[in-house]
Amino acid sequence: MTRFSNAFSPDRAALVCFITAGDGDTAANLDALVEGGADVIELGMPFTDPMADGPAIQKANLRSLGAGTKTADVLAHAKAFRERHPDIPLVLMGYANPMVRRGPEWFAEHIADAGVDGVICVDLAPEEDPDLGPALRAKGISPIRLATPTTDGERLPAVLDGSSGFLYYVSVAGITGKQQAAIDSIEDNVARIKRHTDLPVAVGFGVRTAAQAEAIAKVADGVVVGSALVELVGEYGAEAPAQLRDLTASLAEAVHNARK
């Protein structure tokens, strides 16, 4: 059993929580997410040009880089997290350039050593998989791909090929943190994707409240929350952990009990 298969159990949906590494007290923030009940952690690698992100995560990237965060710091945060939380799946999420800068093998080796389970590379289309995918798979790390409302049935097999861990369904065509899709459309698309794969399907983009999370948890294997958490880090700084714990707890309760 991998950490992913433990986190995505058949009888309840999983809560996937995102924050940006190096933004605020990362260790305390991550611990708060776990205490609140997060099942999977996505740790954002900051990048100067986060072109798929909305204002909340853009600002988090700039705060982190402004505080001097380096790739080495991101790896150290991941490694320390793995030591404190041996069982929670940890995913690095970010953009291709910082991941491949020292070569894909260097990256795969160092994140494997840090105990990372999966990687979401936002701007690495499946067509460019050779830049990173083979190195990740060689180290047993899951390349986690994104499917979107524009990913049709003809294209889905290409998106799924070589991916593992889970599939991240981006419920709106747009950037992070903006509007939310109608639940009917999410249900239809998740069902459509599940005809092509046995991987768990986690749904994100625009999920902010327990009510939204609960509705998605009824029709998907996981719910991803990012911008709403990142905004708390931006607003509360050093006081963010308590806020993150409370929001995560309310989201986790909604997600975990949605199908009861």
Place this chain on the structure above:
Amino acid sequence: MTEQKPNSFRNQPDERGHFGQFGGRYVAETLMPLILDLEREYTAAKADPAFKAQFDDLLEHYVGRPSPLYYAERFTDALRENAPEGKGAQVWFKRDELNHTGAHKINNCIGQILLALRMGKTRIIAETGAGQHGVATATVCARFGLPCVVYMGKTDVERQAPNVFRMKLLGAEVVPVTSGAATLKDAMNEALRDWVANVHDTFYIIGTAAGPHPYPELVRDFQSVIGIEAREQMMKRTGRLPDLLVAAIGGGSNAIGLFHPFLDDPDVNMLGVEAAGHGLDKQHAASLAGGFPGILHGNKTYLLQDEDGQIAEAHSISAGLDYPGIGPEHAWLKETGRVEYTSIMDGEALDAFQFLCRTEGIIPALEPSHALAAIMKRAPEMDRDQVILANLCGRGDKDIFTVAEALGVEM
């Protein structure tokens, strides 16, 4: 990797959109289906005589092509004054600054808006640095009655006020972008964010030969009218090909447009000129000279970046060259050695700007002023019977305020 020379330098990219190791399609999944759609549509358009006929007709009657090929006699003579005996190549200009809207940018915009119309898109977005591409995009949108949103870094909005007003007169909405250094790179991020949220009805007219495949290829093809015309004109006027082509490079669309039709002429040398800003050891925009291969804005190419892959801020006195990347085909042409690349500092470009004003009665844009400065160094080393052909890719009306400020003149 083999070091084998390719049989032709003109058959890139491959079917996956790669120029050697460069290029490609590094975009968010939301955009991928659209990018594949665009590729299919462009392939169909290339094979459609009606598309080419409409493109050619608009270039002739709306843009004013062919642009003249001009022998810059006084510029040549002035450089010969300080050249060694028997030295001082002839300098010729391809006058793309005489195009409608004042630069080469319109060639590409005509081609892309025809593609947008073919695809049934009803809304146009663009990024702009100096504002030339924004003006050209706003122009074709007005011509075809499509709404137009132009993203422009706030810094550029301030230093290119005349072009901002032009875009507004043409009916475009200009959105100032405040993230990052608020220049071209940040405008491109914001345009990509708009596009990803509006893929169903929106066409993104990218202004340079960069971005995800097929943009570098199609922008190059639309801009190749420059080199195709220049080759014919030069043969007709002089009965020979030029010895050296020179063009300025930000993203590199005017340079690739001039170079590409000559790439398989082995006796034609080529020089691409990047912006060295305050100097290569300080802030600059010369990604080939001072960068490393990486991934940004949909393609793999040379980028100004740090050891962690964070993108550096570029600097050039020319807003049109102020970008930390370069089109992927130039990255490939550098690695194959087919094209030579050099760089020119702000001050050298300013001197060349003034030199051309006084010797030829032509006020060039600051972008081609970089190419002129490189010629001022190179021509005196070449024989008198040799021919340099440079692309005068834009006129300088938009830059007079920047130049005045740099020269300490109050207007």
